[in-house]
Amino acid sequence: VNKGSWKNSYQFYTKEVSEISLRRTLLSASLRRALEKNEFVLYYQPIIDVKSGQITGVETLVRWDHPEFGLLQPDKFIPLADETSLIVEIGKWVLQEACKQARYWQDAGGEPISIAVNTSAIELGQSPYLNYITEVLKKERFDPALLELEITESVLMRDADTSIKVLRELKQMGIKIAIDNFGIGFTSLNCLKKYPIDILKMDRSLTNDMTTSADSLSIVNAIVGLAKNLGILVLAKGIETQEQLDLLTKMNCNKVQGFIFSEPVTGEKLLSFIKLRKTGTFT
């Protein structure tokens, strides 16, 4: 055994690790500062009802307007926020901001639309989260029936008993529950029976190659059918082409979301979409 080379790689290894943890520490400190300085912004992507062609809601998507690096996408900071539990604070801010914005749209644009908020497993695992949601809804005088919480399949697998309890309470408040990225995880179909689910959001990877892969098309078809039979709504994410939209319309998929209608936009821009919807020119 060449001790020298072992020692070198060991040193290399520890150096790597400490660099990584240093980077994490710096990043989580700056995330905290970003919250204090109000550097997060929300973007909104329209959710379209297939039958009427109208916007019935939006998904809120957070970005970090970084003073040096510009607008950062969530994949750059949400994973770390998740690990450090800062996601709880960010999630609170997102909910509050989204409710405020939705009320502003209502006042300025008319008909109320629903807001979907991404929720991480850590948030759902905390009972204060329920209290916070209640507080915000009251404070913003926002109708719970217009709030949709998006959870991923992993939440359902993490801690089944606690999450069922929390989800049932949310449901009792009138809040809607959506399963995000459905169809790529490992949820047993039995979960759909056990949990109080209102809507399945099909993963983009399934709808993506629906037009070129017969297998994907069958899977999408089956998920739409499954949702129908269970009496829950189904939404197709990541719709980019007319061909995809036509197929989903034929299948009677309830809702769609994707670049074909709009990418996520600012609150101001979304208001102009809502106003367009009223004149029926939005598609």
Ligand code: C2E
């Ligand atoms: P997600 O919930 O799956 O959100 C959908 C993502 O797909 C968004 O990316 C959106 O911009 C993108 N997208 C929408 N339509 C299309 C399309 O037609 N084609 C393609 N290629 N992409 C499309 P974004 O905004 O970068 O968000 C990434 C993820 O970050 C979200 O995935 C969500 O998991 C997470 N995230 C965003 N905001 C929050 C938040 O407030 N809290 C938490 N916990 N997670 C968030």
Ligand code: MG
């Ligand atoms: Mg993105």
Ligand code: MG
């Ligand atoms: Mg989502």
